[in-house]
Each structure stands twice: as C-alpha cells, then as structure tokens.
Amino acid sequence: MPNLGAQELIIIALIILLLFGASRLPKLGKSMGQSIRGFKQGLNEEVADDDIVDTKRDAAAEPEDQSKAS
Secondary structure, eight states: OOOOOHHHHHHHHHHHHHHHOTTTHHHHHHHHHHHHHHHHHHHHHHHHHHHHHHHHHHHHHHHHHHHHHO
16 A cells, blocks of 8 residues: 655645646535435435335334234
C-alpha cells in the first residue's frame, strides 16, 4: 500500500485544482458531501426497513406457535 506524505498530497491537490478549476471545487465538494449523506441515509433506512420486516415476521409467527402448542 502506498504511503502518501505531505508532498504527494500537495501534488494531488494541485492536479485536482488544475483539472477542475478553483471555481468548481466548492460545488464539487458540496455535491460529494450530499452524495455521501444520501448514501448513509439510504443504508440507515434499509436497516430500519429490515428491522420492521423481521418484527412483523416474529409477530406473525408467535400466534402460530401458540396454536400448535394447544
């Protein structure tokens, strides 16, 4: 795995600055932040949906188990 020092990071930052320009960098950062935030929210919603489905399955399975025991 490559070790990135201060010099390498400065060179990468300069290349990015040259490619995108100073005026587009804030817009690019904002859109990347919104994308990451949306991705995290989607993951959290998916986990919450899975919990809801599992709870419904457990609740539906309980009456069946009780009726078999009687």
